[in-house]
Amino acid sequence: DAGVIQSPRHEVTEMGQEVTLRCKPISGHDYLFWYRQTMMRGLELLIYFNNNVPIDDSGMPEDRFSAKMPNASFSTLKIQPSEPRDSAVYFCATRDGLSYNEQFFGPGTRLTVL
């Protein structure tokens, strides 16, 4: 398996623009997590899904952020409008519903908002 796939790997955009980050989970994994990492706040959970249903979105910072999982093979994290303080590395992680042992993280998307 190719692991968790995230795209794009790098995104540079201007303030006010819409940004969409994408994640393809490992096949068969029915939990999907979105995390954000910044120097100031470290790694923080934004939202997670189970069987395509959002379970906990309490970490989503503002209404400008939204996440969807239309099917088991794809999830998006959208920021509209983007702001410079949204600059961060965004990670997607997935895990098998039968195992609580480990989450598998993707390589991340480095977002820079100018």
Place this chain on the structure above:
Amino acid sequence: DAKTTQPTSMDCAEGRAANLPCNHSTISGNEYVYWYRQIHSQGPQYIIHGLKNNETNEMASLIITEDRKSSTLILPHATLRDTAVYYCIVRVTGGGADGLTFGKGTHLIIQP
């Protein structure tokens, strides 16, 4: 999830055992100890976890004290590729609490 305390940074010589401590004095009976690491510019990687017994896998060993208030992650023969930030996480499993709460971790530097 219980709070954890880890040293900010540690050095270890290549080939030696790296021992990374973690304090979790408020851990409750149903909370597990998990370790992840993050190599520079990569996503975090699971290492090992345990409840109260010592655990070993191909990557590391986890030693949990009898009172479960602290633990030590041991990398038996550290290599330069083990340079990373190591996170100790204490959490229950399931019940809707599925996300990971990361602290600041320990930056382990393996010296040649």
